[in-house]
Amino acid sequence: MLDAQVRQVIERLNELVPPTLLLILKKNGKDGTLHPLESQVQELLSLLVGELMASLSKPSTGDLFEDLFFKNKPYDFAGVGEQALSGGVKVWLDRFYLTAGDYRPVITVTELSEELFDVQVSLEDLAHPNDLPIELSAVLQQKQYEKQRYKLLQSLSLLSSFINGLDNYINSETRVPIRFDITGFSPFLLTVLPAVKLLDVKVLLPKSLQHLLKPKATVRLKTKSDHQGYIRLDELLLFDWQVAIGDTFVSPEAFRKLLSNAGGLIRFKENYLYVNEEEMVRLQKAIENGKELTAYELLQAALAEEYQGAPVCLTDDVRELIKELSSNEAIPLPATLNATLRPYQQRGFSWMYRNSRIGFGSIIADDMGLGKTLQVITLLLKYKEEKAIDVKHKALIVVPTLSSHIFHGPARDINQFDADVMLTTYGVLRSDHELLKKQKWQIMVIDEAQNIKNHDTNQSKAIKSIPSNLRIAMSGTPVENRLTEFWSIMEYANKGYLGNMKSFKENFSDPIQVFNDEAAVARFRKITSPFMMRRMKTDKSIISDLPDKVEQNQFALLTQQQAALYEKTMQAVMAEIEGIEGADGQSLFKRQGLVLQMILALKQICNHPTNFLKNGHFDASLSGKTVLLFELLDSILEAGEKVLLFTQFKEMGDLLQRFITDRYGECPMFYHGGCSVQERQQMVDRFQHNRADKIFLLSLKAAGTGLNLTAAAHVIHYDLWWNPAVENQATDRAYRIGQKKNVMVHRFITKNTFEEKIDEMIQQKKHLAEMTVATGENWLGKLSNKELRELFS
Numbered sequence: 001m002l003d004a005q006v007r008q009v010i011e012r013l014n015e016l017v018p019p020t021l022l023l024i025l026k027k028n029g030k031d032g033t034l035h036p037l038e039s040q041v042q043e044l045l046s047l048l049v050g051e052l053m054a055s056l057s058k059p060s061t062g063d064l065f066e067d068l069f070f071k072n073k074p075y076d077f078a079g080v081g082e083q084a085l086s087g088g089v090k091v092w093l094d095r096f097y098l099t100a101g102d103y104r105p106v107i108t109v110t111e112l113s114e115e116l117f118d119v120q121v122s123l124e125d126l127a128h129p130n131d132l133p134i135e136l137s138a139v140l141q142q143k144q145y146e147k148q149r150y151k152l153l154q155s156l157s158l159l160s161s162f163i164n165g166l167d168n169y170i171n172s173e174t175r176v177p178i179r180f181d182i183t184g185f186s187p188f189l190l191t192v193l194p195a196v197k198l199l200d201v202k203v204l205l206p207k208s209l210q211h212l213l214k215p216k217a218t219v220r221l222k223t224k225s226d227h228q229g230y231i232r233l234d235e236l237l238l239f240d241w242q243v244a245i246g247d248t249f250v251s252p253e254a255f256r257k258l259l260s261n262a263g264g265l266i267r268f269k270e271n272y273l274y275v276n277e278e279e280m281v282r283l284q285k286a287i288e289n290g291k292e293l294t295a296y297e298l299l300q301a302a303l304a305e306e307y308q309g310a311p312v313c314l315t316d317d318v319r320e321l322i323k324e325l326s327s328n329e330a331i332p333l334p335a336t337l338n339a340t341l342r343p344y345q346q347r348g349f350s351w352m353y354r355n356s357r358i359g360f361g362s363i364i365a366d367d368m369g370l371g372k373t374l375q376v377i378t379l380l381l382k383y384k385e386e387k388a389i390d391v392k393h394k395a396l397i398v399v400p401t402l403s404s405h406i407f408h409g410p411a412r413d414i415n416q417f418d419a420d421v422m423l424t425t426y427g428v429l430r431s432d433h434e435l436l437k438k439q440k441w442q443i444m445v446i447d448e449a450q451n452i453k454n455h456d457t458n459q460s461k462a463i464k465s466i467p468s469n470l471r472i473a474m475s476g477t478p479v480e481n482r483l484t485e486f487w488s489i490m491e492y493a494n495k496g497y498l499g500n501m502k503s504f505k506e507n508f509s510d511p512i513q514v515f516n517d518e519a520a521v522a523r524f525r526k527i528t529s530p531f532m533m534r535r536m537k538t539d540k541s542i543i544s545d546l547p548d549k550v551e552q553n554q555f556a557l558l559t560q561q562q563a564a565l566y567e568k569t570m571q572a573v574m575a576e577i578e579g580i581e582g583a584d585g586q587s588l589f590k591r592q593g594l595v596l597q598m599i600l601a602l603k604q605i606c607n608h609p610t611n612f613l614k615n616g617h618f619d620a621s622l623s624g625k626t627v628l629l630f631e632l633l634d635s636i637l638e639a640g641e642k643v644l645l646f647t648q649f650k651e652m653g654d655l656l657q658r659f660i661t662d663r664y665g666e667c668p669m670f671y672h673g674g675c676s677v678q679e680r681q682q683m684v685d686r687f688q689h690n691r692a693d694k695i696f697l698l699s700l701k702a703a704g705t706g707l708n709l710t711a712a713a714h715v716i717h718y719d720l721w722w723n724p725a726v727e728n729q730a731t732d733r734a735y736r737i738g739q740k741k742n743v744m745v746h747r748f749i750t751k752n753t754f755e756e757k758i759d760e761m762i763q764q765k766k767h768l769a770e771m772t773v774a775t776g777e778n779w780l781g782k783l784s785n786k787e788l789r790e791l792f793s
Contacts, residue, residue, distance in 0.1 A: 009198065013041045016194050095158045099200040102126055102148070105156060106133040107163075107196065108204040109189075114267045117185045119178040121159070121169065123152065124202055133202075137174045159201070162192050186264040190274070212265075213273035215255065216310035217286035218244040219293065221302050223317045236321065237298040241287045242313055245273055249313040252287045296497045304526040325530050327354065334381035339374060344535055344542050348375040351533055352472065353382060361471035361493035363449070365478045365534040370542070372474045376445055379472070383443060384420060393442035395421045398429055398463065426451050426459055433462035444468035449475035452492055453485035455501065464492050476635065478532065483509045486528075494531060549731065551745040553759070554632065556624035558606070558750060565612070566605050566753065570792050573598040578785050599754075602792065604649065606750040607719055611652045620659040625718065625748050629656075630663060632746060636714050637664070637694055641741075642687070643714040646730050648700045648721060650674070656718070657697055666692075672699035687711055700730055709733040713741045718748050722758055754792045 022040045052070075067073040068089075077086050098105060103123040110118045122133035139145045139152055153170065160166040165178040180188055193203050219239040243255040245268055250258070258266065259275065266273050275283070293301075301307040302318055314322075331350040333341065341349065352362045352375065366372050383389045429436060444466055446452065452460040471493050479486045487504045490497060498504050508524050511517035535542045558566060573594055580591045604612035608623040620626045629645075636643050645668075647653050653670050661667040669683045687696045688711045696709065700721060712734040721727055727747075734743050749755045 010041050010045075012194070012198055091158075094155075095199060098155055098158065099126070101151070101155070103134075103152060103155075104200060104202060105159060105196075106202040106204065107193070108133070109206060109209065111206045111208060112179075115182050117180045117182075119163065119180070119188075120174070121156065121163075121166065121178075135174070136170070140170075140173045159196065162196055163188075182265055186274070189265065208267075208271050211271070213246045213268060213271050214279075215273055215275060215283060216244045216308070217283055218242050218249070218307045218310035218312055219298070219301060220249060220313035220315070221298060221318045222315040223321060237295065237302065237318065239293060239298055239301075243283070243287070244310040244313075246271060247311060249311075252284075294496070296494075296499075300497075300527045303530060304523045306523065325354070325358070331382070333378065334385045336381050336385065337378055339378075341374065341378065342371070345371050345375050345378075348372075348533055348535075349378040349382075352376070352379050355531060356383075356470045360531055361473070363473045363475065363478060363489055363493050363532040365475050365532055367476060367534075367536045370535055372476075373447070376472055376474060380421065380443065380445075389420050389442050393440050393469070394419075395443040395445065396436065396439075396441045396466065396468065397421060397423045397445045397447070398426055399423065399447040426463070429466070430459050430462045433465055436466055441466065441468040443470045443472065445472040445474065446492065447474045449473035449489045449492070450477050450485070453488055455484070455488035455491065460488060460492075464495070477638070478534070483513055490528065490531070497531070498528075549743045549745060551747065553747045553749050554628060555749050555751040555756070556606075556628040558753065559622055559624050561609050561622050562605055562624065565609055566602060569601050569605060569612075570598065573601070574785075574789065574792070598792070602754060603719055604652070606753055606755055607647070607649065607652050608655055610655060611649060614651070618655070618658055620663070625750065626656075626659060628748065629716070629718065632716065633660070633664075633695065641713040642694050642711050643696070643716060644709055644712045644730075644734055645695060645697050645716045645718060646700050646703070647697070647718045649719070650699060652718070653697050653699060660695060660697075664695075666695075668695040668697050669693065670697040670699075671703045673702040675702070684709065698730075698733075700726070703730070703733065707733045710740075712743070714744045714746065716746045716748065720747060720749065720755065720759065722762055724762070 022043055064075065068075060077083060103125060106122045106124050108120045108122065110120065112118055120136075122135050123139060124133050125131060134145075136156075139149060145152070156166070156170060163178065165176075168176045169178050189209065193205075197203055218241075220242045222238050223236045224238060241252055242249045243252060245255075248269065258268070259280065264274060264276065266275070301312045302314060302322060305312050305314065328347060329350070330346055331353045333346070333349070348364060348366065352364065355362045356379070364372050364375060366375075380389065380395055383395075389395055424432075424436075446463060452463050454460060473489050473493050475489065478489055484501065484505070487498050487501060487509070499507070508520055511520035512524065577591055577594050577598075580587050580594075601612055607625060609615075610617050610619075610622070620630070633643065645656065647656065650672050653672055657668060657670050669686065671680060671683050675683070683696070684707060687693050687709060696712070715731045715734050717727060717730070731743070731745050747759075749759055
C-alpha cells in the first residue's frame with residue numbers, strides 16, 4: 001500500500017470490519033483460521049480485485065455498466081428513458097468528491113444529557129484548517145459566501161441520505177435542530193458517522209463518545225486466606241468472574257442491573273459502553289458457563305494482568321505475591337560454597353531459589369561464559385544445606401557429555417549410587433529412563449537444554465518422563481529456530497504452564513512468528529520472564545559485573561583407547577624411573593629427563609593418540625579433548641564469534657587443522673614456526689579483517705607474543721604449559737588494548753589424569769602464595785617417586 005490515501009481508507013475500513021468477516025479454511029482442517037483484523041480488508045480487496053481481473057479477461061458480454069466503469073467505452077444515452085441516467089450516475093458519484101473543492105463538511109455532536117444528542121453541520125475552510133469551522137447559518141446568511149452558497153448547499157444535500165433531518169436543518173437556516181434520543185443516536189453513531197468519515201467528512205465527538213467501552217468477561221484474582229509458609233504460588237490463587245468495563249470491574253449481577261433498564265448505548269461513569277444483543281448473550285455465556293480455569297491459567301492472568309484481552313482485577317495480596325516473585329533480594333549463599341559469585345551470578349542463584357520455594361522450575365539461559373553451571377551448583381549446595389537433598393531425595397544432572405564418570409558406560413549400576421548427585425548423559429537417560437523413573441529425585445537439571453527442543457522426539461519424551469520435585473534447564477540458546485522449541489523446554493521446567501502445543505501455537509507461536517503481533521509478544525514476555533533468566537555479555541549491567549577476561553576450565557574424558565595407552569606408557573616410564581638407584585648428578589639428570597619425557601608422552605596421549613603414536617590414524621573421536629573442542633566450536637561458530645586455538649605441538653596443530661576441515665568444510669589457518677614472516681602477517685591480517693576466518697590455529701611458542709588478534713572473543717588452550725605467565729601471554733593476543741569484547745578463555749584439562757592434578761597444584765599454590773611454585777615443568781622432575789606415582793596415577 002504505497003499510496004497514502006489508499007492506506008488511510010483501508011485503516012478506516014479496518015475500524016468497521018467485524019472480527020468474523022473473513023475465514024480461511026485450512027486444507028486439512030475443519031475449522032476456519034481467522035485472519036488478524038489488520039489483514040482482513042486487504043485480503044478481501046485482494047479477492048475482489050482478483051475476481052474483477054478474471055472477469056475482465058473474459059470476452060465482453062455487452063454489460064453497460066462494465067463498459068462504462070471499467071472499459072472506458074463511450075455511450076450517448078440516447079435510448080428511451082436513458083436521458084436521466086447519466087445525471088443519476090453523476091449524482092451517485094458526487095458524494096465521493098465532497099472535499100474536492102475549497103471546503104469540507106464538519107459534523108459536530110453535542111451531548112445535551114444522557115438521553116439527548118444534537119448534531120450540527122458546519123464547513124471547514126481547507127485553506128485554513130486550523131481555524132474554527134464556519135457555521136452553516138453564516139454560509140446561508142452572510143454575503144461573503146453568496147457566490148459559493150449554491151455549490152456548498154448542493155454538496156451538503158448529498159449527506160441528506162445519511163443524516164435524517166438535514167434538509168429541515170438547512171431549510172430552517174439551522175433553527176430546527178438535528179436531535180436524537182439515545183435509541184436513535186446509537187445507529188447514527190455506529191453506522192452513519194463511520195460511513196461519512198470514509199467520504200472524508202470531519203467528525204467531532206465529545207470525549208465521552210470518542211472511545212466506546214466494550215464490556216469483556218474477565219476474572220478477579222485473590223489469594224487463599226489460610227496459606228502459611230512455603231506453598232506453590234499457583235495453588236494460592238482463587239478467582240471469581242467479573243465484567244471489565246474499561247479499567248473498572250463490576251460483578252455479573254451489577255452488570256445485569258446496569259443493562260436491565262437500557263440497551264445498546266449506555267452511559268457508564270464518564271464514558272459510554274455499547275452492547276448489542278448478540279454480544280450480551282455471548283458475555284452471559286462466558287460468565288455463567290465459563291470453564292474452571294487451571295492454576296497455571298490463573299497465574300498467567302496474574303502475571304500478564306489480562307485474561308483473553310480483558311484487564312484482570314488483582315487484589316492487593318495478589319499484587320504483593322507478584323512483587324515477591326520479581327524481588328531482587330539476595331538469598332544467603334550456602335556455607336559450603338567454595339567459590340566467589342559475581343553480583344549477577346548471586347542474583348541468578350537467588351532467582352532460581354525463590355522460584356523453587358514457590359514450586360516452579362527455572363530456565364537459566366545466560367549467554368555462554370556467564371557461569372550458568374556455577375549458579376546451579378550453588379542452588380544444589382543450598383538445597384543440601386537445608387537438607388532438601390538427602391539419602392531419599394537426590395539430584396539428577398543430565399549433560400551432553402560427561403565431565404565425571406558416574407552413571408555411564410556398560411557397567412553402570414544404579415544400586416551402587418549413594419552420592420547426592422547423579423550425573424548422566426542424554427543417551428544413557430534415553431536408554432534407562434524406565435529405571436530412573438523409579439527413583440525419587442528432588443532436583444533434576446539438564447544442561448544444553450536445546451537437546452530437547454523437539455518435543456516429539458524420544459529423547460525429549462524420556463527427559464520429561466522422569467519425576468522430580470524441581471526442574472532446572474540450562475541453555476545458552478533456548479530458541480534456535482521456532483518458538484515451539486521454547487515451549488518444549490518450558491514444558492520440561494514447568495509442565496503444563498504454557499498449555500498444550502495446540503493452544504501455545506494459537507496464543508503465541510503463530511501470532512508472534514507469523515503475524516508479528518506485538519500484544520502477543522508483550523504478554524508472552526510477561527508470563528515467561530519470572531521463570532526464564534537470560535543475561536547477555538553485551539548487556540551493560542552485566543558487563544559492569546564481569547572482568548575483561550573470563551577464564552574457565554573445561555574437562556574432557558579419556559577415550560578407551562587413550563586410557564589404555566596412558567596407563568601402558570605411564571607404567572613403562574615409571575618402572576624405568578624407579579629403577580634408578582643412584583643419587584649422583586648423572587642419575588638425577590637421567591631421572592629428571594625421564595620425568596619430562598613421560599610428561600611429554602602423556603600430554604600427547606591426552607591430546608590425541610595419534611599425536612603420540614604418529615601412526616596416521618586420523619579419527620577425531622579417538623580423543624576426548626577433540627570431542628570437547630567440537631562442542632565448544634559449534635557454540636562459538638553458531639554465535640558468529642572468532643576463536644584462537646593454541647597448542648604446544650606442531651603435530652597436534654596439523655591434526656586439528658585436518659579434523660576441523662573435515663567437520664566444518666573450511667581449512668583454518670595455522671600459525672607456526674615453519675611459516676615465513678610474510679605468511680604470518682598475511683594470516684594475522686586475514687583473521688583480523690576477513691569475517692569468514694573464524695578459527696585461527698596457533699603454535700604456543702610461535703604466536704605466544706607480539707601479535708594483535710583482537711578480532712577473537714574466545715581463546716582455547718588445547719593443552720596447557722603449566723606456566724601462567726606463558727599462558728597469559730598467549731591469551732593476551734586477544735585480550736589487549738583495542739579489544740572491545742569480553743574475552744572468554746577456555747583451558748582444556750583431561751579429567752582424572754596428571755593434567756587435572758598438576759593444574760590443581762598450581763592453582764592452589766597461586767591462590768595461597770601468588771604462584772611461588774617454579775614456573776614451567778622442570779620442577780616436576782624433582783618430585784619423589786611416591787609423589788610421581790600419586791601425580792600420574
